[in-house]
Amino acid sequence: MKIVTRIAKMHELSRQLRTGGLTIGFVPTMGYLHDGHLELVRRARSECDTVVVSIFVNPTQFNNREDFEKYPRDEAADKAVLEHAGADVLFMPEASEVYAPGAATTVHVGALGDHLCGPTRPGHFDGVATVVAALLNMVTPDVAVFGEKDWQQLQIVRRMVRDLHLGVRIVGVPTLRDADGLAMSSRNARLGEKERALAPALYRALGAAVAAYRDGEKRSTELCNLARAVIEEIGEFRIDYLELVDGEALAPVETANDGSVVAVAAFLGGVRLIDNVSLARPQMLADASGADIRMRSEDAHYA
Numbered sequence: 001m002k003i004v005t006r007i008a009k010m011h012e013l014s015r016q017l018r019t020g021g022l023t024i025g026f027v028p029t030m031g032y033l034h035d036g037h038l039e040l041v042r043r044a045r046s047e048c049d050t051v052v053v054s055i056f057v058n059p060t061q062f063n064n065r066e067d068f069e070k071y072p073r074d075e076a077a078d079k080a081v082l083e084h085a086g087a088d089v090l091f092m093p094e095a096s097e098v099y100a101p102g103a104a105t106t107v108h109v110g111a112l113g114d115h116l117c118g119p120t121r122p123g124h125f126d127g128v129a130t131v132v133a134a135l136l137n138m139v140t141p142d143v144a145v146f147g148e149k150d151w152q153q154l155q156i157v158r159r160m161v162r163d164l165h166l167g168v169r170i171v172g173v174p175t176l177r178d179a180d181g182l183a184m185s186s187r188n189a190r191l192g193e194k195e196r197a198l199a200p201a202l203y204r205a206l207g208a209a210v211a212a213y214r215d216g217e218k219r220s221t222e223l224c225n226l227a228r229a230v231i232e233e234i235g236e237f238r239i240d241y242l243e244l245v246d247g248e249a250l251a252p253v254e255t256a257n258d259g260s261v262v263a264v265a266a267f268l269g270g271v272r273l274i275d276n277v278s279l280a281r282p283q284m285l286a287d288a289s290g291a292d293i294r295m296r297s298e299d300a301h302y303a
């Protein structure tokens with residue numbers, strides 16, 4: 001695996017690969033890699049001849065310095081994991097080069113950033129869109145792969161790529177979950193033992209909404225109340241939002257349909273967790289009591 005830190009080198013390498021007739025699949029990350037990231041690498045590998053993974057903890061998408069500083073990092077482990085996963089290039093640009101002195105351009109993707117995580121994390125999605133646009137320009141991939149766990153991020157990146165004609169195909173990969181249903185996330189490492197045991201309530205809550213939708217409930221308030229009750233019963237979460245939204249526009253909907261997504265963000269022991277599920281394409285079916293979590297057989301590999 002080649003390690004590249006300079007942007008000019010990355011440009012040059014991409015040009016060489018393309019001249020050699022090879023396609024480039026790109027997985028942007030902030031490191032502290034887990035199996036969810038490796039699923040993105042596998043997907044990039046299945047789509048393209050070469051796989052570039054970037055690790056860059058992007059300062060402009062954090063809402064405060066402390067969260068940025070506390071973000072887990074383990075460069076040595078990440079390198080080993082990527083080597084093992086068969087990534088071809090690890091791109092680790094320096095912040096001083098990504099945001100060169102005097103850098104003044106930001107990308108703002110309209111109202112999509114105003115919903116869901118937007119109000120709690122002002123400026124976050126501008127930071128994400130700006131760095132993703134910059135990374136896409138540095139790597140110039142044919143395909144870029146993102147996890148569906150960050151559903152809002154995925155929709156914003158798709159919109160940006162369409163609006164700016166960036167000429168890259170964006171692929172979304174279903175959320176990878178631990179066996180108890182918790183969506184994999186680098187932030188899970190910050191959960192204490194007790195919180196880790198409670199965290200799958202988010203997954204069960206989404207499952208309760210999905211089950212009710214399948215049973216014919218279409219009212220958004222009812223679906224959200226059912227999901228909220230599962231979380232509130234635990235007594236340890238502070239819910240930031242729990243909403244039923246249109247899967248693309250991300251605006252709240254009153255009546256659920258197959259294009260709707262139930263999304264949740266909640267604080268547990270100081271850690272902000274997010275999760276979502278598409279009503280038409282749930283990768284899980286959990287009962288609200290949590291006594292029985294069954295994965296649909298076609299999705300079993302996501303358990």
Ligand code: PAF
Pocket residue numbers: 028029030056058061128131132150153
């Ligand atoms: O999802 C992430 O890890 C980050 O938001 C991303 C896309 C790498 C941009 O910094």
